Amino acid sequence: xxxxxxxxxxxxxxxxxxxxxxxxxxxxxxxxxxxxxxxxxxxxxxxxxxxxxxxxxxxxxxxxxxxxxxxxxxxxxxxxxxxxxxxxxxxxxxxxxxxxxxxxxxxxxxxxxxxxxxxxxxxxxxxxxxxxxxxxxxxxxxxxxxxxxxxxxxxxxxxxxxxxxxxxxxxxxxx
Amino acid sequence: xxxxxxxxxxxxxxxxxxxxxxxxxxxxxxxxxxxxxxxxxxxxxxxxxxxxxxxxxxxxxxxxxxxxxxxxxxxxxxxxxxxxxxxxxxxxxxxxxxxxxxxxxxxxxxxxxxxxxxxxxxxxxxxxxxxxxxxxxxxxxxxxxxxxxxxxxxxxxxxxxxxxxxxxxxxxxxx
DNA sequence: ACCAGATGCTTCGAAGTTGAAGCATATAGA
DNA sequence: TCTATATGCTTCAACTTCGAAGCATCTGGT
Numbered sequence: 001x002x003x004x005x006x007x008x009x010x011x012x013x014x015x016x017x018x019x020x021x022x023x024x025x026x027x028x029x030x031x032x033x034x035x036x037x038x039x040x041x042x043x044x045x046x047x048x049x050x051x052x053x054x055x056x057x058x059x060x061x062x063x064x065x066x067x068x069x070x071x072x073x074x075x076x077x078x079x080x081x082x083x084x085x086x087x088x089x090x091x092x093x094x095x096x097x098x099x100x101x102x103x104x105x106x107x108x109x110x111x112x113x114x115x116x117x118x119x120x121x122x123x124x125x126x127x128x129x130x131x132x133x134x135x136x137x138x139x140x141x142x143x144x145x146x147x148x149x150x151x152x153x154x155x156x157x158x159x160x161x162x163x164x165x166x167x168x169x170x171x172x173x174x175x
Numbered sequence: 176x177x178x179x180x181x182x183x184x185x186x187x188x189x190x191x192x193x194x195x196x197x198x199x200x201x202x203x204x205x206x207x208x209x210x211x212x213x214x215x216x217x218x219x220x221x222x223x224x225x226x227x228x229x230x231x232x233x234x235x236x237x238x239x240x241x242x243x244x245x246x247x248x249x250x251x252x253x254x255x256x257x258x259x260x261x262x263x264x265x266x267x268x269x270x271x272x273x274x275x276x277x278x279x280x281x282x283x284x285x286x287x288x289x290x291x292x293x294x295x296x297x298x299x300x301x302x303x304x305x306x307x308x309x310x311x312x313x314x315x316x317x318x319x320x321x322x323x324x325x326x327x328x329x330x331x332x333x334x335x336x337x338x339x340x341x342x343x344x345x346x347x348x349x350x
Numbered sequence: 351a352c353c354a355g356a357t358g359c360t361t362c363g364a365a366g367t368t369g370a371a372g373c374a375t376a377t378a379g380a
Numbered sequence: 381t382c383t384a385t386a387t388g389c390t391t392c393a394a395c396t397t398c399g400a401a402g403c404a405t406c407t408g409g410t
Contacts, residue, residue: 022307022308022312024324025320025321025323025324025327028324028327028328029327030212031251032327032328033208035253035331035334037205039334051396069359070358070359071357071358071359076206078210079397080397081358081359082359082360082362082399083397083398084359085361086360105357105358105405105406106405107404108358108359109358109359109360132197132201135330135334136330138333139330144322144326145196147326148204148326149196149200149204151319151322151323152203154315155207155211155310155314156210157314158310159207162309162310228366244388244389245388245389246388255368257390257391258366258367258368260390260391262366280387280388281374281376281388282376282388282389283387283388283389284388284389
């Protein structure tokens with residue numbers, strides 16, 4: 001078993017022992033992704049009038065090969081439920097998806113991508129991929145890509161396995 | 176080792192042939208960072224009443240060791256200028272920064288972090304670092320961290336060197 | 351069957367973000 | 381010098397996001 005609760009903080013591992021290399025990796029990771037996301041968003045907006053979120057939703061529906069519930073759609077896209085409802089409303093109004101009742105569960109809403117939605121997705125995807133290639137993969141070797149994928153997969157799985165939010169170390173009425 | 180960019184070298188960014196490995200790396204990268212950012216935000220909010228943006232701004236000011244102009248602050252944080260003005264207003268109202276005129280340029284506003292701001296930053300940083308360690312670095316080896324840092328540094332520098340936004344690959348009046 | 355709690359989605363109000371427009375100052379060219 | 385353009389920041393309106401509250405349905409225990 002890994003680390004247990006920090007008991008009164010005498011352990012070095014629990015404290016802020018992030019070396020400069022780690023801090024650097026963290027900051028540059030966040031910055032680079034932020035830049036990438038910004039550029040991608042420009043592209044999607046210009047070519048298909050879509051936000052990144054909307055693109056993600058369409059991608060998820062397109063690759064699912066069938067209807068998904070709102071909850072299934074929300075998983076993997078970190079969005080709040082209400083935000084998803086809002087975006088689904090926009091996509092439906094634009095004719096890219098439809099929402100209907102689920103036969104299994106009357107509480108659920110099944111979301112289906114329309115032909116229009118699929119067409120738009122297909123029209124936007126090449127440009128999207130091109131931006132990714134140009135900005136992200138151009139300066140990387142094949143080995144880099146393998147490393148990156150492996151590393152981030154481990155990180156993601158680790159985070160998904162983590163106790164969600166009960167781990168707040170302390171409630172401190174600050175500020 | 177990996178395959179070098181070979182063949183007739185004239186087709187950078189033109190072919191949309193992202194392999195499954197690259198697509199996977201891209202998606203998992205975006206998802207993992209999204210999750211990480213979300214968790215970090217919870218932490219900052221709970222411990223210091225700060226958003227991630229505000230934390231970044233304080234961090235930048237703290238490490239700068241002196242006042243920065245609004246524009247300097249905006250660089251590195253992808254934010255829009257208006258958003259920065261808004262956040263600076265909040266931070267100033269909270270007493271964490273001050274804004275004053277620049278002696279060199281009457282158009283500029285110099286932002287300085289206050290003692291209160293520095294104190295809050297110092298109080299919040301350990302928790303922030305701890306979350307990073309727990310979520311990001313826990314499942315990684317030292318080699319992983321080195322790779323990640325190197326890879327993302329290259330990506331960031333590549334993007335920063337790229338022609339910013341006039342480079343729309345093609346003007347396609349779509350839809 | 352019943353009731354309590356869990357689950358799925360939506361509505362609502364508050365807060366954050368953005369791009370365009372606006373104002374003031376700085377800089378460069380004639 | 382004078383004027384056109386660029387730069388630095390702010391204001392404004394529209395849009396997006398979030399969390400809490402609300403409603404309807406499902407599940408499990410009795």
